[in-house]
Amino acid sequence: MSPFVLLLDWEGFEKDKYVHTVLEDNLLPNYLEKCSWFAGRNRRNWRIKITGAVRMKSEEAEFFFTYLQIRYSTGETESYLFPVSFVGEEVTDIPEGAFISRATLDEKEGFLVEAVYDPAFRLAIFRNLLSSASTPQKNDRVLEFERGKGLEEESDLESSFIEIDSNNTAFVYNQKYFFKLYRNLYQGINPEIQSLRFFSRTEKFKSYPKYCGSINLTEDGNPLYTFGVMTEYIAESKDNWSLTGDYLNDFITGLVDGNFQVREQVFVKVAQLGKRTAIMHDALFDLNSEEAFRPEQINRSYRTEVHRRLEDDLDKQYDSLIEIYMNLDEQTQSLAWQFMEAKDKILNFIDQILTRVFNSLRIRIHGDFHLRQILVNANGIHVIDFEGEPNSPISSRITKHSPLKDVASMIRSYHYAVSAKLYNSEQTQMIPEKDLLRASDRWYKLMRDTFLEEYLTYFGPHHTLLKNNGEVNYLLQFHLLEKAIHELGFEIRNRPSWIKIPLKGILDVVREIEKLRTV
Numbered sequence: 001m002s003p004f005v006l007l008l009d010w011e012g013f014e015k016d017k018y019v020h021t022v023l024e025d026n027l028l029p030n031y032l033e034k035c036s037w038f039a040g041r042n043r044r045n046w047r048i049k050i051t052g053a054v055r056m057k058s059e060e061a062e063f064f065f066t067y068l069q070i071r072y073s074t075g076e077t078e079s080y081l082f083p084v085s086f087v088g089e090e091v092t093d094i095p096e097g098a099f100i101s102r103a104t105l106d107e108k109e110g111f112l113v114e115a116v117y118d119p120a121f122r123l124a125i126f127r128n129l130l131s132s133a134s135t136p137q138k139n140d141r142v143l144e145f146e147r148g149k150g151l152e153e154e155s156d157l158e159s160s161f162i163e164i165d166s167n168n169t170a171f172v173y174n175q176k177y178f179f180k181l182y183r184n185l186y187q188g189i190n191p192e193i194q195s196l197r198f199f200s201r202t203e204k205f206k207s208y209p210k211y212c213g214s215i216n217l218t219e220d221g222n223p224l225y226t227f228g229v230m231t232e233y234i235a236e237s238k239d240n241w242s243l244t245g246d247y248l249n250d251f252i253t254g255l256v257d258g259n260f261q262v263r264e265q266v267f268v269k270v271a272q273l274g275k276r277t278a279i280m281h282d283a284l285f286d287l288n289s290e291e292a293f294r295p296e297q298i299n300r301s302y303r304t305e306v307h308r309r310l311e312d313d314l315d316k317q318y319d320s321l322i323e324i325y326m327n328l329d330e331q332t333q334s335l336a337w338q339f340m341e342a343k344d345k346i347l348n349f350i351d352q353i354l355t356r357v358f359n360s361l362r363i364r365i366h367g368d369f370h371l372r373q374i375l376v377n378a379n380g381i382h383v384i385d386f387e388g389e390p391n392s393p394i395s396s397r398i399t400k401h402s403p404l405k406d407v408a409s410m411i412r413s414y415h416y417a418v419s420a421k422l423y424n425s426e427q428t429q430m431i432p433e434k435d436l437l438r439a440s441d442r443w444y445k446l447m448r449d450t451f452l453e454e455y456l457t458y459f460g461p462h463h464t465l466l467k468n469n470g471e472v473n474y475l476l477q478f479h480l481l482e483k484a485i486h487e488l489g490f491e492i493r494n495r496p497s498w499i500k501i502p503l504k505g506i507l508d509v510v511r512e513i514e515k516l517r518t519v
Helices: 010-015 017-032 119-130 191-202 240-256 264-284 300-327 330-341 343-354 404-424 433-459 469-494 500-516
Strands: 005-008 046-058 061-072 077-088 099-105 108-114 134-136 142-147 159-162 169-173 177-181 211-219 222-232 374-377 380-383
Touching: 005 017, 010 046, 010 061, 017 046, 017 099, 046 119, 046 134, 046 142, 061 119, 077 099, 077 119, 119 142, 119 159, 119 169, 119 177, 119 211, 119 222, 191 211, 191 222, 191 264, 240 264, 240 374, 240 404, 240 433, 264 380, 264 404, 264 433, 300 330, 300 343, 300 469, 330 343, 330 433, 330 500, 343 469, 343 500, 404 433, 404 469, 404 500, 433 500, 469 500
Parallel strands: 005 099
Antiparallel strands: 046 061, 061 077, 077 108, 099 108, 134 142, 142 211, 159 169, 169 177, 177 222, 211 222, 374 380
């Protein structure tokens, strides 16, 4: 632990420049390097600036949500939410890794800690949500706690910090309530809160964790930031990525023995998810809803923006692929060459978004829809994490899209599931790579077709949301291409050995483009 002893003044903590400077320069840099939610932990040459602090009260205790601005040498900046609390020396139920520094507060000796590990902080959140409390700040803003329908009184309250594969932080109360603290700080109300409130009001879609409350900082009655959300805890569940991995273990065993076989149970589960996804989108298709959820046309401004983004992303990944081409393995080089040869064809396809006639509508969607966002237990399927792409600004996450954007994202997730499993299994090491590619492709297409058939059957051929097959086919391929090109950029930056996966997805779309030319 650092040799510093911080002299804390909770009354003036918001503007305590000395304490802020010590935290910025001496204490937090080393601490953040251990935090899984901090995206820059493996980067160099970044600086911290505390840009604000929000006070939370509960009975006699006080805590602070601090804003950390991270500035990189490239000029990029990120903002994070970092709650802190003071604990006395007698406290024994906080892990050693949560301690930031020795400190004194009101002549009491103790420690400054990251508050999520402090049971008193977690208890304060629950109590404030239960009572719909509010804490006025010194700058006329208000920290407001909204109680949702699903939150009930608890006589004996226990909380536990849990590890999640996310850039957020989570803890659980009495194995009944799940609280998620949003680490990335973006201005505006988090879309997850809006979606959970919407489902709670309309009751047309029930496969989601019940809304139990949220914490929002407001200014003049308008939400400025969302700090966290409380939902029902989906107990004894397993995410669909892990379940799909279990199914693939059986598939791999057969494949090693020379058999291509998929259990009927797998098709049943994929079909169930396809139908449940359709029900979710049908619930979000509410012509009488408030403006935030009212369906909209695929208009000129929308077309122009999605065209610009996809074309820019395509150019960027094309150039990046050229730079590393000679370092790729032979099979990936072959796929990359096919992709580069097809660039003009892809650009012509993307351009059609500007001129095609669309009668289908766009709605609010999940926005980050993949297998890990589906929890399954004895009570069925539960869709979680409606916050959208967590590294995107709120304005981008609340943009309305064709629901086929979610569909494309889930389809790509199935492709990743089988590819990751087959290429990383010790059992398949002796199978030639081209045979693995062919097997994974066949499995993926079976899942894709099963999911799509169930999804589209629910809506029928002439639903207002998805007007006709021609529009459905084009929009689905557009969003599949959009997703695969985004994945390509990620793999180029992080996992070059996986570049073949999104390249294969892009080339699948290229083949479909040929079919669509006659439509």
